[in-house]
Amino acid sequence: VIEAFLLIARPGNTTLTAVLSDPFHPAHLAVVDQLLHSPTRGVMSLLLNYLEEQTPPSAALTALGKRSDIAFLRHMLRRIKGHVAKTVAANLRRIQDVAWIGNPAEVIDALDGDEQGAAIEMLMATRVRRLDVFRAVAYTLANGEPAGRRAAAVALAEFSGSEANNLAAMALDDDDPQVQATIILQVRSRGIPGVLSRLLDFAESPHDVVRTALRKTLDEFNFERFFASFDKLDDQVRDTTASLVRRIDHRAAELLGRELASPSPTRRLQALAVADVMGLVSEVEQRIIDLLDDTDHAVRGEVVRVLASSPSDQAVQALLKALGDSNDLVREAAEASLLEIRQLRAEAAELNRDTVVVERSPASDTVPRDAGHVASAAEVDRSPSDSGATSLELGGADPTADAVVAETTEARRSSDG
Structure with a gap:
């Protein structure tokens, strides 16, 4: 009879409200027992509807917290999944005890990922003892489905202390990028030793959400700030910061x-220096080469200086062109950069030859010519007539860098004499 009554009743029913509000009412215990144990969907829906009432009886909310049967929990969690309305949140806040909180694994393991996430959100909205809630969060973060772990990662931000910190450090290794991103946003404020080096490991993450979180949590290491403070940093701090940025x-x-295209020559000069310090010359090489036509000779001089760190064929061709610059200092800097590139290529070729010798089969008497190949259009060869001299050959370049440098230097000596 009572179950039949509950199937047709609504939360606002006067009789039902009176029964639930009076613990001494003759029908109180029987009604509460039905709300606690009935597997009927209609009774479960009635109980859940109390969450949306402005002032539900305490007995109804207590019954909500005491039910731990999976069928009911699924029904409830699907209803509140993804968002908790203001009224629902206020009623959840009145719940001080959840029956399954003492053994969260049994319930969490029985739920799917979305339900796990809703369970964590529900627990966080209640007044259940925080230590108990933390244990449920910890279990879900370590053992839950991806959606459950994501919710647990968000909830973890509300907890501090060594256990929470250890859990956050562990969650950095989660294989879900959203979990990683959520934890990345938390760990710096936790003061975990050595966390910066761990965070830097995420700089090469293939997931944009992770890299975005990293930039946000390490927001001081951004290009704009580094560029603005570049001139104020000493060399050591500048190099370290450049690497981080x-x-x-x-x-x-x-x-x-x-910045390389800035109308300000001062900013263009600084951009060239920043490119060099950050090791980005090769990535913006063409933009740098274009500045060889800059009207400011100081900019052109800085261009030929930084091109020495990018020993590509394009850079060499640009430096050969700069040997004809109208400014003496630019021409001298171009010569120096060409010689530096020659040395870099010679060292690379020597290292490559050493590697080939080590890896070569004992039966092999010679190293194939292409085994010592350094660049597609630039090779370092030893002349058969001079085993100690190394020449730099430039594919498509005529004359060679060595010849041009030697010829230009000799011409300058003659003119000085």
Whole structure:
């Protein structure tokens, strides 16, 4: 009879409200027992509807917390999944005890990912003892489905202390990028030793959500800030910061390209220096080469200086062109950069030859010519007539860098004499 009554009743029913509000009412215990144990969907829906009432009886909310049967929990969690309305949140806040909180694994393991996430959100909205809630969060973060772990990662931000910190450090290794991103946003404020080096490991993450979170949590290491303070940093701090910014801010090359095109010669000069320090010369090489036509000889001089760190064929061709610059200092800098590139290529070729010798089969008497190949259009060869001299040959370049440098230097000596 009572179950039949509950199937047709609504939360606002006067009789039902009177029964639930009076613990001494003759029908109180029987009605509450039905609300606690009935497997009937209609009774479960009635109980859940109390969550949306402005002032539900305490007995109804207590019954909500005491039910731990999976069928009811699924029904409830699907209803509140994804968002908790203001009224529902206020009623959840009145719940001080959840029956399954003492053994969260049994319930969490029986739920799917979305339900796990809703369970964590529900627990966080209640007044259940925080230590008990933390244990449920910890279990879900370590053992839940991806959606459950994501909700647990969000909830973890509300907990502090060594256990929470250890859990956050562990969650950095989660294989779900959203979990990683959520934890990345938390760990710096936790003061976990050595966390910065761990965070930097995420700079090369293939997941945009992870890299975005990293940039946000390490927001001081961004290109704009580094560029603005570049002249104020000493060399050691500048080098360290440059390395961090390059790893963290994946917009660096793009933003550097804009600075290289600045109408201000001062900013163009600084952009060239920043490119060199950040090791981004090769990534913006063409933009740098274009500045060889700059009207400011100081800019052109800085261009030929930084091109030495990018020993590509394009850079060499640009430096050969700069040997004809109208400014003496630019021409001298171009010579120096060409010689530096020659040395870099010679060292690379020597290292490559050493590697080939080590890996070569004992039966092999010679190293194939292409085994010592360094670049597609630039090779370092030893002349048969001079085993100690190394010449730099440039594919498509005539004359060679060595010849041009030697010829230009000799011409200058003759003119000085």
